[in-house]
Amino acid sequence: MAAEGSGHAHMDPAQAYDAAKLGIWTFLATEVLLFGGLFTAYIVFRLKFPEMFRIDHAHLNRLMGATNTVVLICSSLTVALGIAAIRKGKQGLLRLYLALTILLAAVFLGIKYVEWNEKFAHGLFPDTDVFFSLYFVMTGLHGLHVLGGMLVLGGVLALAWRGKFSERYYTPVEVSGLYWHFVDLVWIYLFPLFYLIG
Amino acid sequence: MTNAYAAGEAASRSALQIDAVFFFITAVSLFFFFLVEGLLIYFAIRYRRKKASEDAATSDVKSHLVLEIVWVIIPSLVVLVFFAYGYVVYRDVTTPAPGSSDINVVARQFSYEFKYPDGNTTVDELRLPAGKPVKLIMTSQDVLHGFFLPDFRLKQDVVPGQYTYLYLQPDKEGTYDIFCTQYCGVGHSTMRAKLVVMSPVDYAKWAQAAKTAGAVMSLPEKGRDLLSKSGCLGCHSIDGSVKIGPTFKGLYGRESHLEGDREVVADEDYIRESIYDPGAKIVRGFPNVMPTFKGRLSDDDIAAIIAYLKTLSGGKSEREEEKKEKGERKK
């Protein structure tokens, strides 16, 4: 019979799975271009104002940045463990790992909130100079993607709660997992470019 | 304004060179145009279905390697030539000539200011001696503008925060148009200037006269000079015609209707406020686009301007002004 989930009555399960995988990779390609534009701006301004970048980046909180990096890497791990679990049909474990991933994402956003407030308290705003414009815009856009990812994973968790997934069908888990890895990867570039390089 | 194909008398060598590229590309393109479109039309007619029969014999040809290779190679070569010729002339017209004198150009909404090496300044009129190469060093005070000399076939955008350059050598005496070609707001279409090319002797005379004229001026004359040099006349006329802003003619002492249903009489305070804080009172029917001159015009400058504006509201002095304005406009 046709695959579960309405709107796919015209594809068999194998086709639907293939389509979903190609779809998410194509979507991630668009995201690369989206962030790519901003990374290009970063390169342009870094070459133009090397001193500004050197001085300003010292104002960033490396401890919080590094913690957030660890948090996100762990969250990628938990989502991968969740996929591994449902591949073996372990629904309970899947729900646990999804919940952990969402929790870690929330921690990331929490730390980001504290970090940004710290900047504002020191009089550092998006219009302070080009370095901080880039910092706030890029980490801000990334943060929006984290938030979006939380919502998507929340939706997947809700479906998992209702027992929608099994070792035969877990496409939404895998697709949102891939998105989540991408969000992690963007941060892994942002962190050294802003916090580490002098 | 000269026309490229008329009389063969170009304003400059750049015009001749660029027209030559134009002509070449036109000739080659026309050849291919007639060839390709000709075949299109010819085949459409020649192979039209004459009877309603479905069994009209059609050929099964789906490809032809030699033909396809030829029609890749030939267009590639043709466009390479277009590129090369275009590049060579471009390189020529963007290379500074030795011995160029520098002229600084400042564009702002909506006028051009020209500063000459000898310290002279003109607004909306660039005067050059024929036969001498010149380098225009251009920047904008606000938004993007374009500096276009159609008769010379030359153009360069003027960018805030950086300098751009245009090299020209006017060869023929005459008056030429300067147009703004980069959209810059409500005054874009009227942001125009003139290039006046004079014989070297006349140019020297003019340059000398301009310098001495600046030295001794009465207060209203100084006001008139300031209005011209600060770019005010780009938006305000002195002959009663409506431009971007209200006309200066008759302004002093006039009752104006403002946005928000207020009335105000244009006295000294009003004029001063309009120059330093233009957005405070907007005359109904005009856009709120006037920039502030705080920091650019001193109180003394404003006094001179007010003195001049008063002459535009009198009887006799009005007619005197009209004569001067008409004499200045060259068409």
Add this chain to the structure above:
Amino acid sequence: MAETTADGAAIPLNGNGRSKGYLEEKGFWSWALTLDHKRIGVLYLLTTLLFFLVGGIFGLLIRIKLMYPGQEIFSHHVYNVIFTLHGSIMIFLFIIPAIPSGLGNFFIPLLIGARDVAFPRLNLASYWIFVAGILIMLASLLRPMDTGWTFYTPYSAKTAADVTLLSFGIFLIGMSSILTGLNFIVTIHKLRAPGMDWHRLPLFIWGMYSTSIIQVVATPVVGVTFLLLAMERLFGIGFFDPAKGGDPLLFQHFFWFYSHPVVYVMILPAMGIISEVVPVFSRKPIFGYKAIAYSSLAIAFIGFFVWGHHMFVSGMSKTASIIFSFLTFFVAVPTAVKVFNWIATLYKGSITFESPMLYALTFIFLFTFGGLTGMFLGALATNVHVHDTYFVVAHFHYTMMGGTVVGFLAGLHYWFPKMTGRMLNEKLARLGWLLTFIGFNVTFLTQFFLGYKGMPRRWAEYPAQFQDLNIVSTVGSWILGAGILIMVVNFIRGYYAGEPAPANPWKSLTLEWQAASPPSTENFEKIPVVTDWPYGYAKRKPEGNE
């Protein structure tokens, strides 16, 4: 009648027990929440056609003002708003979405033998995101945009117009474009009917595939550009503001990185339509199938590296200008190859001139001319003279209107019977075509001369020497408007009162004609198994269905 298709899809039946035509179900929600790619295509077509007419009215207003050299008719500020709206509406709300999201949505599944696109719900979401973007754009009209459709900074960051809201609207419209492109890429890869190899794909599909790749790669960059423009206005960031260390040219690079490839989004689907129509009405196989297919990919690829040709006089470095000029000329070669292949298709064919073919031949004629005028713009020396003049305006109207719009109209006339189940009136179609053709050329040919003589773009008033040609151009716009009007009347009349159409009135070999006119909701009762190339006209005669 069976209640499921052979592969298990449910078949909606109408009251007569027959498979429902896709148009039969009535009611607002059946349209607003439809998952049927054909209905979504129709929604896009109606929306984009509406904005074509609105944008056209703004175009007519521009021409009326430009009959007079001074300050007549309406103020400069109003003029600036009108030309900005004309450009923005025509580009974002008509030309980019019309063929891909309109005809593409309707016909891609039919052409590849599928029942729908890969992600029908995403398809519906794309449409409503498009509508949301439009509504936000309309909301910005309270402080209408006066920047030109190119939104160059610093002016766009400083103007009182509501560029912030507008930027968000365009961002959403771009997102709709991206999701549609994504949907089509997956559909073409994964949902082809058995036997439909890549080299049996109709050329419209190759065109749409290349288009979708561009949409997916280029659009995010313009998305980020408008986001940054909004941030500049909202939060004072200064990437494009020299006073804050930014660079106005950076905006131009970002903007054109998308906006040049987007002209290929506009033209490749239209070229795909021409590749469909010409063989059918010549009764001959398309000449050079592989060359046409791969040239679409080549144009998409090369098109990403030429954006700087919009910026030769912007203050960009000479070296960059030289490189961009060199690369720009190479995109002409695959384009020329297509033109030669279409003309070669006519050779020894048996040609008839029904309205789809009339428009298709017109496309080849006008687009070739428009493309040749591009030579003057790609060459550095001549570009310096005609950049930002009416020469450019004429060039892009020849390629975008003489090209894309004419190709779109060819597609509409070709596929009208399939979409509506009715035939258009050929006499009315020809009259509309003739007036459009004459009016178009009178309007825009004159503008090449205006531009060469030096009349800049975006001018509300001009010196008297330009008036004569401007008057001619305006009269041309009235003839053009009349032609379009007649064509629209023909569409409306055709829908309500046209002759009932057979399944395959043009005796075409592509798969969509095997479905009914109009198709049923599930497209095909049985997914076809493809054994042949769809352009084998000389070898076999297709059955003309009754």
